[in-house]
Amino acid sequence: AQENSDLPVIATMTFQSDGRTLTGTDPLTMVNIIQGLGVKALGVNCSLGPKEVLPLVEEILKYSKVPVMAQPNAGLPKVVQGETVFDVGPEEFAHYAKAMAKKGVTILGGCCGTNPNHIKAIKKELADLKPIERQIERITAVSSFADTVVIGNGVTIIGERINPTGKKHLKEALRRGDSEYILHEAIKQRDAGAHILDVNVGLPEIDEEAVMVNTGREIQSIVSLPLQIDSARPDVIESAARMYNGKPLINSVSGKQKEMEALFPVVKKYGAAVVCLTLDEDGIPAQAEDRLKIAAKIVKTAEQYGIDKEDLIIDCLVLTASAQQSQVKETIKAVALVKEKLGVKTALGVSNVSFGLPERGLLNRTFLAAALEAGLDAPILNPLDEDMAGTVRAFNVLWGYDK
Numbered sequence: 001a002q003e004n005s006d007l008p009v010i011a012t013m014t015f016q017s018d019g020r021t022l023t024g025t026d027p028l029t030m031v032n033i034i035q036g037l038g039v040k041a042l043g044v045n046c047s048l049g050p051k052e053v054l055p056l057v058e059e060i061l062k063y064s065k066v067p068v069m070a071q072p073n074a075g076l077p078k079v080v081q082g083e084t085v086f087d088v089g090p091e092e093f094a095h096y097a098k099a100m101a102k103k104g105v106t107i108l109g110g111c112c113g114t115n116p117n118h119i120k121a122i123k124k125e126l127a128d129l130k131p132i133e134r135q136i137e138r139i140t141a142v143s144s145f146a147d148t149v150v151i152g153n154g155v156t157i158i159g160e161r162i163n164p165t166g167k168k169h170l171k172e173a174l175r176r177g178d179s180e181y182i183l184h185e186a187i188k189q190r191d192a193g194a195h196i197l198d199v200n201v202g203l204p205e206i207d208e209e210a211v212m213v214n215t216g217r218e219i220q221s222i223v224s225l226p227l228q229i230d231s232a233r234p235d236v237i238e239s240a241a242r243m244y245n246g247k248p249l250i251n252s253v254s255g256k257q258k259e260m261e262a263l264f265p266v267v268k269k270y271g272a273a274v275v276c277l278t279l280d281e282d283g284i285p286a287q288a289e290d291r292l293k294i295a296a297k298i299v300k301t302a303e304q305y306g307i308d309k310e311d312l313i314i315d316c317l318v319l320t321a322s323a324q325q326s327q328v329k330e331t332i333k334a335v336a337l338v339k340e341k342l343g344v345k346t347a348l349g350v351s352n353v354s355f356g357l358p359e360r361g362l363l364n365r366t367f368l369a370a371a372l373e374a375g376l377d378a379p380i381l382n383p384l385d386e387d388m389a390g391t392v393r394a395f396n397v398l399w400g401y402d403k
Contacts, residue, residue: 014044043107155396156196159383162200162201182215195226229248295344316335316348320353350388
C-alpha cells in the first residue's frame with residue numbers, strides 16, 4: 001500500500017477467544033510486525049465483543065508506539081430463530097469503550113452488530129476524556145508469523161547451522177537443491193532450543209537470491225521460529241525480507257558508509273531488526289573503545305533513517321585466539337562498553353574464537369561464559385553442541401532468568 005500511495009495506512013486484526021488470530025498470531029507479534037512496517041495506527045476489529053477485546057487491547061497498548069484503535073462487535077453473535085443477534089446494547093458497549101480509552105486507546109468504533117446508536121453512545125461517554133500518555137515497553141524483538149522472541153529476557157540462541165561456511169554436507173545440499181536436508185537442520189535446531197535460525201545460502205555457483213527466497217518460504221512452512229536473513233548481498237536481503245512473513249533479523253550491516261546507505265532503507269521499509277558489525281573502512285579496530293565508536297556511529301546513522309536503536313543488535317566481532325590472542329578480551333570489553341554506553345542489545349559469533357586450535361569446545365564455552373557475563377544477549381552458535389547449550393542453560397539459572 002505504501003509503495004503506491006502517500007495516504008496514511010492503518011491496520012487492524014481479528015482475534016479469537018484464545019487471544020490469537022485465525023492464523024495464529026498473538027497481540028505482541030501483531031504489534032511487532034505491523035508497526036515495524038510503518039502503519040500510522042493499529043489495533044483490533046470484529047470477532048469478539050468489547051469485554052473480550054479489552055484484555056487484548058491492554059496487551060497491544062504495552063508495546064504499540066503508534067495510536068491504538070478498537071472496533072469490537074456488539075458482543076458475541078447468537079442465532080435466534082434463524083437470525084443472528086448481538087446482545088451488547090449501546091450503553092454497555094460505550095461503558096467498555098470508555099474503559100479502553102482510559103487505558104490509552106485513541107480510536108474507537110464498532111464492527112458487526114453495532115449501529116449508529118452504539119457510536120453515538122461512545123461519543124457521549126468519551127465527551128469529557130482526553131487521550132492519556134502511555135508508558136510503552138521498548139523492546140528488541142523479532143517475529144515469525146505466530147511467535148515473537150524478545151531479546152534480552154535471558155540468553156537468545158541464534159542457531160548457526162544453516163550456513164555453508166565450513167559445512168560440506170550443507171554445501172552439497174545447496175548445490176543439489178536438496179531442501180529436505182535444510183529443513184531437517186531447521187527442525188533439529190528448533191528441537192535443541194534455538195530461538196532464532198540463521199539462514200545463509202551464499203555459494204558462488206548457485207542463484208543465491210532465488211535459493212534464499214525459496215529456502216525461507218520452506219522453513220517458515222514447517223518451523224515457527226523467527227529467521228535471521230544472512231547474506232553479503234543487499235539484493236538478496238531485500239528479496240528475503242519482502243518474502244518473510246514477520247519481522248526478521250538481518251545479518252548484517254557494518255559501519256562502512258556505503259553499506260549503511262544500501263541496507264538501512266531496506267531495514268526501515270520492511271520493519272526488520274539488524275545485526276551491526278563494529279568494523280568500518282579501516283577494518284576491525286584492535287581496541288574496544290574504537291569498536292564502541294563505530295557502534296555509536298551506526299546507532300546515530302540508523303536514527304537518521306528513522307530506525308530505533310531497539311532494532312539494532314551490535315556485534316563486536318570475535319577474532320581468533322590463534323591469530324589475534326590479545327584481542328579476545330577486547331571483544332569482551334567492547335560488549336560491556338556497548339551495553340553500558342549505548343544501551344543496545346549484542347550478538348557474537350562465538351565459535352570464531354577457537355579456529356585453528358585444539359579443544360575448540362572447551363575454548364568456545366569458556367569464551368561464551370565470559371561474554372554472557374559481559375552482557376552478550378544473543379550468541380550465534382550450534383544449539384546441538386550440548387556443552388554450549390548447557391552453558392547457556394546454566395547462565396540463565398545463575399543470573400535469574402530461569403525461575
